[in-house]
Amino acid sequence: MKKSAANKESAATEKSAASGKTPASEKSPAKSKTPASEKTSAAKKTASAKKAAPLKRQAPAKKPAVAPKKAAAAVKGVAPAKTVAPKPPRGESRTALVRRARRIDRELAEVYPYAHPELDFENPFQLVVATVLSAQTTDLRVNQTTPALFAKYPTPEDLAAAVPEEVEEILRPTGFFRAKTKSVIGLSKALTEDFGGEVPGRLEDLVKLPGVGRKTAFVVLGNAFGRPGITVDTHFQRLVRRWRWTEETDPDKIEAAVGALFPKSDWTDLSHHVIWHGRRICHARKPACGACPVAPLCPAYGEGETDPEKARKLLKYEKGGFPGQRLKPPQAYLDAGGRPAPPLGAG
Numbered sequence: 001m002k003k004s005a006a007n008k009e010s011a012a013t014e015k016s017a018a019s020g021k022t023p024a025s026e027k028s029p030a031k032s033k034t035p036a037s038e039k040t041s042a043a044k045k046t047a048s049a050k051k052a053a054p055l056k057r058q059a060p061a062k063k064p065a066v067a068p069k070k071a072a073a074a075v076k077g078v079a080p081a082k083t084v085a086p087k088p089p090r091g092e093s094r095t096a097l098v099r100r101a102r103r104i105d106r107e108l109a110e111v112y113p114y115a116h117p118e119l120d121f122e123n124p125f126q127l128v129v130a131t132v133l134s135a136q137t138t139d140l141r142v143n144q145t146t147p148a149l150f151a152k153y154p155t156p157e158d159l160a161a162a163v164p165e166e167v168e169e170i171l172r173p174t175g176f177f178r179a180k181t182k183s184v185i186g187l188s189k190a191l192t193e194d195f196g197g198e199v200p201g202r203l204e205d206l207v208k209l210p211g212v213g214r215k216t217a218f219v220v221l222g223n224a225f226g227r228p229g230i231t232v233d234t235h236f237q238r239l240v241r242r243w244r245w246t247e248e249t250d251p252d253k254i255e256a257a258v259g260a261l262f263p264k265s266d267w268t269d270l271s272h273h274v275i276w277h278g279r280r281i282c283h284a285r286k287p288a289c290g291a292c293p294v295a296p297l298c299p300a301y302g303e304g305e306t307d308p309e310k311a312r313k314l315l316k317y318e319k320g321g322f323p324g325q326r327l328k329p330p331q332a333y334l335d336a337g338g339r340p341a342p343p344l345g346a347g
């Protein structure tokens with residue numbers, strides 16, 4: 001897409017989001033990954049956004065520093081923000097909310113340019129199974145468990161015919177292993193019997209599979225089929241509330257409210273950015289506000305640690321200098337200095 005066209009589309013979508021309507025350009029399915037040209041354009045827009053006047057609602061005496069671009073793009077590069085608390089966005093108009101939400105996403109895209117699904121998978125079947133297994137545990141634990149599962153049961157037909165007790169033994173480290181065994185065998189049977197052994201690419205079919213809800217379905221649609229979807233997990237719910245993107249508490253309503261703030265083509269990457277930020281910096285109990293690149297745009301700044309040094313010690317995964325969650329991370333993550341997770345039982 002040419003730059004001028006991209007800008008026009010961006011302006012149109014911001015306008016449409018501000019009015020709460022879905023622009024025509026969003027009605028057709030879009031790619032899950034933002035093309036490089038768009039990312040470049042987004043980076044340029046971010047630069048200009050940084051130069052723009054600060055939001056009226058914040059009016060901080062001194063604007064907290066946003067991570068420098070180079071540092072932000074590097075794996076460990078989250079520069080500390082200064083300890084200045086912005087004011088909450090009282091009476092923020094919808095247009096201002098749309099702009100602020102998109103600025104936050106653009107900042108996060110710079111901080112996590114390598115953001116990706118943190119479950120290891122090689123095909124849609126592996127992704128749907130891994131996503132079901134990720135309930136109530138970390139993606140890391142799932143990634144450490146699935147190699148043995150997929151080595152023994154590489155296809156839906158294999159898993160559908162498995163002896164449950166044998167699957168339970170493999171899945172034990174993920175917790176709730178009996179219920180998860182039932183789900184993955186059940187969904188494998190459904191895939192085999194109803195979908196010819198293939199994972200369906202439609203929301204209405206996916207949610208009929210045992211153990212698959214909207215959240216899992218959108219993970220699969222967005223990351224295995226390139227169909228835009230918003231993944232409303234626990235991190236997403238917490239962060240959008242902190243950012244006051246919506247006051248909704250029901251995941252389906254959050255999905256609709258946040259979806260209306262962004263072009264559909266951004267939904268999958270937006271989900272990654274928000275979830276990555278929740279896992280690395282904006283933690284549930286102690287957010288690292290003093291090391292947060294979106295502090296100037298966040299009404300909840302100060303909810304966590306604001307001292308830059310102390311905040312930096314709270315950072316997790318690659319931002320804290322630790323291994324990531326995937327045993328087989330994408331090349332972009334490795335190129336940025338990220339490290340793979342160790343296999344189960346290693347050191």
Ligand code: SF4
Nearest residue numbers: 282287289292298301
């Ligand atoms: S609460 Fe703190 S860590 Fe979370 S986004 Fe706001 S400033 Fe950043």
